[in-house]
Amino acid sequence: MAEIxxxxxxxxxxxxxxxxxxxxxxxAVSKVLRDAYGVSDSLREKVRVSMDKLSYRPLASARGxxxxxxxxxxxxPDMRNPFFADIFDGVTSALARTxxxxxxxxxxxxxxxxxxxxxxxxxxxxxxxxxxESLRLVALAKRVPLxxxxxxxxxxxxxxxxxxxxQLGAKLVVRHLATNGYRRIAMVSLNQEPSTIIRQRELxxxxxxxxxxxxxxxxxxxxxxxxxDVQSAIRKILESPDxxxxxxxxxxxxxxxxxxxxxxxxxxxxxDIAIVGYDNTMYCDFAQNRLTSVxxxxxxxxxxxxxxxxxxIEGRTEAEHFVxxxxxxxxxxxxxx
Amino acid sequence: MAEIxxxxxxxxxxxxxxxxxxxxxxxAVSKVLRDAYGVSDSLREKVRVSMDKLSYRPLASARGxxxxxxxxxxxxPDMRNPFFADIFDGVTSALARTxxxxxxxxxxxxxxxxxxxxxxxxxxxxxxxxxxESLRLVALAKRVPLxxxxxxxxxxxxxxxxxxxxQLGAKLVVRHLATNGYRRIAMVSLNQEPSTIIRQRELxxxxxxxxxxxxxxxxxxxxxxxxxDVQSAIRKILESPDxxxxxxxxxxxxxxxxxxxxxxxxxxxxxDIAIVGYDNTMYCDFAQNRLTSVxxxxxxxxxxxxxxxxxxIEGRTEAEHFVxxxxxxxxxxxxxx
DNA sequence: CTGAAAGCGCTTACAG
DNA sequence: CTGAAAGCGCTTACAG
Numbered sequence: 001m002a003e004i005x006x007x008x009x010x011x012x013x014x015x016x017x018x019x020x021x022x023x024x025x026x027x028a029v030s031k032v033l034r035d036a037y038g039v040s041d042s043l044r045e046k047v048r049v050s051m052d053k054l055s056y057r058p059l060a061s062a063r064g065x066x067x068x069x070x071x072x073x074x075x076x077p078d079m080r081n082p083f084f085a086d087i088f089d090g091v092t093s094a095l096a097r098t099x100x101x102x103x104x105x106x107x108x109x110x111x112x113x114x115x116x117x118x119x120x121x122x123x124x125x126x127x128x129x130x131x132x133e134s135l136r137l138v139a140l141a142k143r144v145p146l147x148x149x150x151x152x153x154x155x156x157x158x159x160x161x162x163x164x165x166x167q168l169g170a171k172l173v174v175r176h177l178a179t180n181g182y183r184r185i186a187m188v189s190l191n192q193e194p195s196t197i198i199r200q201r202e203l204x205x206x207x208x209x210x211x212x213x214x215x216x217x218x219x220x221x222x223x224x225x226x227x228x229d230v231q232s233a234i235r236k237i238l239e240s241p242d243x244x245x246x247x248x249x250x251x252x253x254x255x256x257x258x259x260x261x262x263x264x265x266x267x268x269x270x271x272d273i274a275i276v277g278y279d280n281t282m283y284c285d286f287a288q289n290r291l292t293s294v295x296x297x298x299x300x301x302x303x304x305x306x307x308x309x310x311x312x313i314e315g316r317t318e319a320e321h322f323v324x325x326x327x328x329x330x331x332x333x334x335x336x337x
Numbered sequence: 338m339a340e341i342x343x344x345x346x347x348x349x350x351x352x353x354x355x356x357x358x359x360x361x362x363x364x365a366v367s368k369v370l371r372d373a374y375g376v377s378d379s380l381r382e383k384v385r386v387s388m389d390k391l392s393y394r395p396l397a398s399a400r401g402x403x404x405x406x407x408x409x410x411x412x413x414p415d416m417r418n419p420f421f422a423d424i425f426d427g428v429t430s431a432l433a434r435t436x437x438x439x440x441x442x443x444x445x446x447x448x449x450x451x452x453x454x455x456x457x458x459x460x461x462x463x464x465x466x467x468x469x470e471s472l473r474l475v476a477l478a479k480r481v482p483l484x485x486x487x488x489x490x491x492x493x494x495x496x497x498x499x500x501x502x503x504q505l506g507a508k509l510v511v512r513h514l515a516t517n518g519y520r521r522i523a524m525v526s527l528n529q530e531p532s533t534i535i536r537q538r539e540l541x542x543x544x545x546x547x548x549x550x551x552x553x554x555x556x557x558x559x560x561x562x563x564x565x566d567v568q569s570a571i572r573k574i575l576e577s578p579d580x581x582x583x584x585x586x587x588x589x590x591x592x593x594x595x596x597x598x599x600x601x602x603x604x605x606x607x608x609d610i611a612i613v614g615y616d617n618t619m620y621c622d623f624a625q626n627r628l629t630s631v632x633x634x635x636x637x638x639x640x641x642x643x644x645x646x647x648x649x650i651e652g653r654t655e656a657e658h659f660v661x662x663x664x665x666x667x668x669x670x671x672x673x674x
Numbered sequence: 675c676t677g678a679a680a681g682c683g684c685t686t687a688c689a690g
Numbered sequence: 691c692t693g694a695a696a697g698c699g700c701t702t703a704c705a706g
Contacts, residue, residue: 012699014698014699014700015699015700015701016699016700024676024677025676025677025678026677026678026699026700026701027676027677027678027679027701027702028675028676028677029700030700030701030702031676031701033700033701034701036701038675038676039675039676040675040676043675043676057452057456058456058699058700059456059458059698059699059700060398060456060457060458060700061397061398061399061401061402061406061457061458061699061700062398062402062682062698062699062700062701063699063700063701064398064682064700065398065399065402065681065682065683065684065698065699065700065701066681066682066700066701066702067682067700067701067702069398069457071457078422079416079421079422079425080419080422080619082417082419084416085415085416085417088416088443092443101453101457102442103440103441103442103454103457104440104441104442104443105439105440105441106425106429106441113438115394116438117440119394119395119396119397120397120398120406120408120438120440120457121396121397121398227619256620256623256625257623259623259624259625260622260623260624260625261624263624263625264624282417282564283593285597286593286594286596286597287596287597287598287600287601288593288596288597288600288625288626289625349683351682351683351684352683352684352685353683353684361692361693362692362693362694363683363684363685363693363694364685364686364692364693364694364695365691365692365693366684367684367685367686368685368692370684370685371685373685375691375692376691376692377691377692380691380692395683395684396682396683396684397684398683398684399682399683399684399685399698400683400684400685401684401698402682402683402684402685402697402698402699402700403684403685403686403697403698404684404685404686404698
């Protein structure tokens with residue numbers, strides 16, 4: 001008739017085991033766990049020893065029921081843009097010496113996934129290049145700590161943002177191309193409406209084209225991100241009678257596809273057409289691409305995003321907006337010999 | 338003096354709210370949630386209505402404390418290999434109509450991350466190309482449902498595996514190259530010890546080289562995955578006095594780097610050197626690569642992995658090992674004109 | 675500084 | 691078929 005407490009999670013060491021091993025209360029162990037004050041050094045030491053001895057690991061979801069889970073959600077709009085790996089590297093290194101752990105999610109529309117992650121008690125979120133409307137993002141920030149990478153939301157005091165100066169980046173591209181003698185510079189952009197960074201790049205492109213006296217050559221083509229759409233959009237541009245002599249693509253992956261289409265059509269790069277990307281990903285350096293691109297330090301952006309998010313979670317209430325200055329990295333794809 | 342129950346999670350609708358709204362017990366709502374039997378249609382209906390009305394979402398971590406969290410961990414060894422995106426697409430589509438949600442993690446060594454994810458109550462794991470030793474993986478499978486993609490573990494009855502026939506894939510490559518007149522076919526492999534799929538590819542390469550009477554030309558170079566190491570390894574191969582006339586790279590990303598190095602050195606592809614990859618990722622099709630590769634249907638692998646994992650979680654105990662037959666996709670990088 | 679008790683939002687036996 | 695109670699592993703006030 002003994003009371004039977006079947007351990008559901010076989011072998012899992014709980015806070016109770018640690019407490020009894022150390023000869024202290026459960027609450028004391030919890031305090032040591034959270035680095036809370038009000039524990040003597042000797043008690044802390046005893047608990048630490050027991051935790052090590054028993055290889056104790058706190059169950060995040062149990063902690064989350066009252067406090068934090070020390071889990072951050074990092075959301076990407078897709079898995080194929082190589083730039084995101086750079087950002088992720090930054091996040092990883094920022095988290096390395098903390099007790100926070102990153103879980104990633106991938107979804108074109110972050111909304112549902114964020115809800116699912118909130119159900120799973122994430123402490124906060126980094127949204128990379130979110131395709132959501134600003135209003136939704138601001139509403140979300142009311143519920144949970146939020147940092148946006150690649151989305152302008154200057155007015156909002158509820159959330160932090162991390163960006164490069166996209167307008168400047170686009171200007172640098174146009175300036176570089178104009179300096180190299182290109183005139184009919186077209187831009188390949190993205191047709192996702194809420195993307196504020198794309199709009200900034202378009203704006204920078206327009207402004208600098210005017211500045212360079214090339215206003216009449218302004219031509220923006222907006223395409224989805226699917227390989228099929230991108231290819232047909234680019235093909236259409238390159239087949240037009242008044243073919244541009246330079247193509248500014250909003251991200252490297254598109255630029256690489258543009259190189260492919262142009263090559264397929266027998267056009268020489270940069271003789272017949274210059275091609276420039278954005279993000280300066282590893283593919284730019286490959287000899288088959290030699291792609292001029294704008295470096296926006298993805299790793300730095302990721303690092304700052306993680307830092308800002310943790311600060312938020314730990315209590316900061318004023319918004320911070322981190323901006324890095326981009327620089328152009330010229331390669332053969334846009335240099336007239 | 339009224340009892341104050343401060344709602345910690347402001348605005349969160351709980352199972353209790355639903356129960357009182359529907360006029361039933363908390364246990365009844367839980368049963369509807371879990372699709373458990375022993376609930377009348379009318380009760381179920383009442384509960385459903387209340388859940389919708391209140392926009393109720395169960396808190397996964399609270400569920401996890403006793404039952405499941407309906408969360409799967411998908412672990413990748415890195416974020417830069419484009420093949421993993423194909424696998425992920427398959428996982429995503431398999432999960433679309435289920436209540437399971439995938440969270441991704443990225444880590445060269447899955448071990449620590451899996452522990453962190455177990456702390457976060459994931460119901461099971463898909464490990465993509467794990468770099469862990471078999472013993473550790475088997476031990477892990479004793480603790481939690483586990484499916485391996487890209488790792489052979491035939492003996493183990495505790496875990497499921499999903500693979501393409503890597504040995505056959507490598508044979509197809511050698512056969513294709515030999516048919517196209519290449520003789521000195523070298524292989525660029527990976528120096529990570531526990532990788533069973535790489536060993537299978539090496540084995541297939543060796544066997545088929547012998548088969549083709551090219552045994553004396555067998556040459557395997559093992560490199561790490563860092564850009565730097567890969568480039569210097571390939572450069573060394575291509576600069577050697579008895580330069581191979583074909584390079585079989587264990588994954589597309591390496592092959593693309595090989596194209597870069599060869600191009601840099603002024604070698605023509607496929608005239609001076611043929612290059613073949615593995616995985617048939619989207620980059621193979623680009624005109625600047627035109628890379629021959631082995632298609633192993635990443636999406637199908639991901640789909641099967643997700644299916645097997647859910648089956649495991651829901652009770653299957655015998656192991657299943659899914660194998661897809663690879664096929665070679667020939668492109669210009671290995672075709673002598 | 676330390677600990678007993680209540681509670682987070684669910685699920686799980688167990689009665690009825 | 692339905693529900694009251696105990697419990698999952700933690701944290702949080704609150705006493706002492």
